[in-house]
Amino acid sequence: MTGYIIRRLFQLLPVLLISSVGIWAMIYAVPGTPVGAIVGENGTQEQIQAAIERLGLDQPVLVQFWSWFRGAILGDFGFSTQSRQPVLDIIVQRIPATVQLGTFAILIGLILGIPVAVISAVYPGSWIDRSLSGWSALALGVPTFWLGILLILLFSVHLNWLPSASGYVSFWENPLLAIRNTFLPALTLGVYVSGIFARFLRASLLSELKADYVRTARSKGLKERDVIGRHVLRNALLPFVTVVGLMAAAFIGGTVVTEAVFTYPGIGRLLIQAISTRDYPLIQGVILFILVVHVLINLLVDVLYAYIDPRIDYS
Amino acid sequence: MNDGMRRTLGFARRVFRRKGALLSVLFLATVTFVAVFARWIVPYDPIGQDLISALEPPSARHWFGADELGRDIMSRVIYGARTSLLTAAGAVTIAALVGVPIGLVAGFFGGWRDAILMRIVDVLLSLPGILFAMALIAVLGRSQLAALVAVGITGIPSFARITRAQVLSLRKRDFVMAVEALGGSSTYNMFTTVLPNSWSPILVQVVILSSVAILLEAALAFLGVGIPPPTPSWGEMLRTGKSYLYEAPYYAVLPGIVLTLTILSLDTLGRTLALVLEDRHEVAEEEAEPDRSAA
Numbered sequence: 343m344t345g346y347i348i349r350r351l352f353q354l355l356p357v358l359l360i361s362s363v364g365i366w367a368m369i370y371a372v373p374g375t376p377v378g379a380i381v382g383e384n385g386t387q388e389q390i391q392a393a394i395e396r397l398g399l400d401q402p403v404l405v406q407f408w409s410w411f412r413g414a415i416l417g418d419f420g421f422s423t424q425s426r427q428p429v430l431d432i433i434v435q436r437i438p439a440t441v442q443l444g445t446f447a448i449l450i451g452l453i454l455g456i457p458v459a460v461i462s463a464v465y466p467g468s469w470i471d472r473s474l475s476g477w478s479a480l481a482l483g484v485p486t487f488w489l490g491i492l493l494i495l496l497f498s499v500h501l502n503w504l505p506s507a508s509g510y511v512s513f514w515e516n517p518l519l520a521i522r523n524t525f526l527p528a529l530t531l532g533v534y535v536s537g538i539f540a541r542f543l544r545a546s547l548l549s550e551l552k553a554d555y556v557r558t559a560r561s562k563g564l565k566e567r568d569v570i571g572r573h574v575l576r577n578a579l580l581p582f583v584t585v586v587g588l589m590a591a592a593f594i595g596g597t598v599v600t601e602a603v604f605t606y607p608g609i610g611r612l613l614i615q616a617i618s619t620r621d622y623p624l625i626q627g628v629i630l631f632i633l634v635v636h637v638l639i640n641l642l643v644d645v646l647y648a649y650i651d652p653r654i655d656y657s
Numbered sequence: 658m659n660d661g662m663r664r665t666l667g668f669a670r671r672v673f674r675r676k677g678a679l680l681s682v683l684f685l686a687t688v689t690f691v692a693v694f695a696r697w698i699v700p701y702d703p704i705g706q707d708l709i710s711a712l713e714p715p716s717a718r719h720w721f722g723a724d725e726l727g728r729d730i731m732s733r734v735i736y737g738a739r740t741s742l743l744t745a746a747g748a749v750t751i752a753a754l755v756g757v758p759i760g761l762v763a764g765f766f767g768g769w770r771d772a773i774l775m776r777i778v779d780v781l782l783s784l785p786g787i788l789f790a791m792a793l794i795a796v797l798g799r800s801q802l803a804a805l806v807a808v809g810i811t812g813i814p815s816f817a818r819i820t821r822a823q824v825l826s827l828r829k830r831d832f833v834m835a836v837e838a839l840g841g842s843s844t845y846n847m848f849t850t851v852l853p854n855s856w857s858p859i860l861v862q863v864v865i866l867s868s869v870a871i872l873l874e875a876a877l878a879f880l881g882v883g884i885p886p887p888t889p890s891w892g893e894m895l896r897t898g899k900s901y902l903y904e905a906p907y908y909a910v911l912p913g914i915v916l917t918l919t920i921l922s923l924d925t926l927g928r929t930l931a932l933v934l935e936d937r938h939e940v941a942e943e944e945a946e947p948d949r950s951a952a
Contacts, residue, residue: 360780371796483921485872487879487892488913491899495910499902506902592785599787599876603899613788614880617795625795629788637783 346648350641358637365630366410369622381423419627424619429627432612439510440608443531443601444593446524448586450532455539462540463547464570474540481537490530490603497526508604527604531597535589542585546578553577580650587643594635671933678929681922688919692738699732704887714907721911724894725901733889734912740890741919744805745870749863751809756816757852757859763817764824765847775821778814786811786869787876794882801884808873812866819862823855857934861927868923875916891916 381389394400401409413419419429458478462471498506504526513520550556551574559569598610605611609628616624673679691698706726713723721730763774781789790807797803827833828851836846877883878892886893891912898909 356776357779357783360777361783364780365792368792368796479921479924483868483924484917485875485913485920487876488895488909488917491895491902491909491913494899495902495906499906598791599879602880613791614882617791617882620795622795625792629784629792632788633784636785 347641347645350644354637354641358634361633362411362414362630363407365626365633366407366414368626372620372622385423414630419630420623422616422624423621424624429623432624433609433627433631436607436609436612438512439606440594440597440601440610442510442513442520443524443527443597443606443608444590446521446528447531447535447593447597448590450528451535451539451589452586454532454536456543458536458540459543459547460570460575463544463551464566466548475544478537478540481533482541484533485599486530486534487599487603489533490527490600493526493530494603506604508606510607524606527597527600527606530600530603531593538585538589539582543578543582546581547574550574550578581647583650584643584647587639587646591636591639591643594632594639668933672929675929677925681925681929684918684922685926688738688915689742691735692742695735695739699735700729702729703732703736703889704728714905715911722905722907724905724908725897730894730908730911733894734891734915736889737891737894737912738915738919740801740884740888741871741874741916744801744808744874744884745867747805748809748812748870748874749866751806752812752866753816753859753863755810756813757820759813759817760820760822761824761847761852761855764821765828765843765851771821774817778817781810781814787873790873790877791880791882794877799882799885801888804874804877804883807877808870811873812870815862815866816859819858820855823858824851827851827854861931861934864923864930865927868920868927871916871923872920 377390377393378385381393385393417430419433421427422429422432425432458474462474465471494506497504504522506526508523508527511520511523513524556569556574559573560566564572594609597606597608598613600606601608601610602614609632613625613628613632615621616628673682700720706728707723708726715722721734724730724733759774759778763771784792789811790804793807793810794803797806833846833850836850841850874883875890875892875895878890879896881896883892884890894912895909895916898905898912901908
């Protein structure tokens with residue numbers, strides 16, 4: 343197992359290295375000078391001097407990359423050109439909001455998706471299966487930013503139940519207010535993932551239902567409810583864990599659009615703000631952060647899967 | 658009627674037998690027609706301002722209402738179709754022109770070429786598509802070309818993977834081995850033997866990726882980093898419309914309906930094509946779900 347994890351980590355190295363070179367090179371590719379990109383338009387003379395030293399522009403390119411890369415590994419992404427705060431601090435502040443939204447969204451996705459999958463797998467080809475498949479197609483096809491707008495129109499403009507712009511309130515400090523603020527963006531994302539969950543789990547249930555042990559369970563007289571609930575669902579949920587994990591990885595950085603709809607102060611919105619103010623150190627930091635989290639969670643999901651399913655041979 | 662035509666007709670009949678696919682094609686044909694002949698169809702100039710009728714609700718004069726500058730929303734939706742379809746066409750072309758050869762070479766030769774090419778594809782996949790596109794636009798600046806290229810690059814991995822999977826399944830087939838044994842060069846073999854037999858999954862991918870490209874373009878515009886105004890774009894209209902949800906709810910709703918129907922139609926068509934082609938065993942087992950996690 344340890345060997346497997348180490349080997350997987352080594353496979354990641356080239357991907358991480360090439361991506362970091364790309365992110366590092368951004369500064370050099372933007373119009374204008376790299377120093378300008380790092381200190382922003384109204385940097386002081388001192389800041390410009392500091393940036394020149396930081397970039398090491400008089401050094402060979404490889405040295406320049408190495409000093410940036412070493413800093414990045416140690417969590418030093420430089421300073422935001424807007425707020426002059428360390429980039430890492432700004433990112434860290436946003437993590438709880440994004441994690442909370444992602445968690446709520448996945449919960450809603452599971453609540454909506456699992457029943458849909460189970461019902462349509464139990465009656466495959468029936469009208470109820472067909473209409474539930476229609477639901478999945480719709481959930482996946484409707485752009486989340488438009489769904490978000492429709493939800494705002496219904497719950498905020500029309501019914502006046504929920505705020506149209508969501509702030510971040512920690513669930514642990516004020517659960518009710520937190521749910522009130524996070525519900526609409528979480529529902530928007532939740533509907534979307536419920537489509538993915540339902541589609542995947544349905545396929546996985548259908549293939550399990552063909553297995554021999556199902557026939558055995560039925561022939562020994564088990565009620566259909568127990569066959570599904572106790573045997574089939576448990577086995578089908580195993581590969582399903584992977585999908586849930588992958589969506590969790592995507593939500594760390596992938597809620598950009600939904601956060602924009604609800605002006606929710608998460609990591610995605612930070613990236614949009616950084617891009618619109620051309621705050622390149624911040625852009626680099628956020629993208630590198632999302633990249634690393636994305637890649638690591640993907641790895642974690644693989645490892646977890648190998649761990650919970652002993653049938654997987656990871657040698 | 659020759660054999661090829663008969664096969665194509667039979668194929669079309671099998672696709673159109675499914676009601677969803679038929680409706681989708683009809684809708685997409687309408688959108689395409691309207692986009693191509695936009696200039697003669699639109700009732701108003703899509704960027705012509707008329708401040709007196711600003712935020713006018715839908716009426717006989719303005720079927721979809723008027724926006725905050727009094728521009729006719731229906732005319733803008735029609736021109737927006739043009740933006741969407743052009744971006745999708747350009748992006749999918751870029752993705753296919755780069756991705757298909759990558760998959761072809763990686764699958765055909767295997768070995769170190771496969772390892773290097775697929776690592777590059779992995780890099781593209783290490784970020785969700787929309788973030789990759791945003792990073793690229795942050796560097797290139799905001800323009801129609803940047804949006805098109807950014808969306809195109811995010812589509813490369815799908816084409817590379819699908820083509821590679823298909824090539825791998827063809828590689829050891831008798832007719833490919835025969836060309837090799839007869840002394841056909843690898844290039845000749847790849848392009849005249851393997852590629853023509855890989856069209857089916859690539860075609861499915863073209864349709865599915867068009868829907869992803871339209872969604873991504875709209876998402877970028879919605880975030881304010883897509884095609885710059887005043888060029889009409891569905892995503893940009895939703896972005897602005899969102900600010901007038903109280904005064905003019907139709908503003909953000911109507912363009913959204915057209916956008917959603919377009920995406921759903923392309924999706925349905927892609928799935929039906931995949932099903933029909935699968936019946937004919939022309940599509941390799943591996944079917945990649947498009948990445949739209951962010952949008």
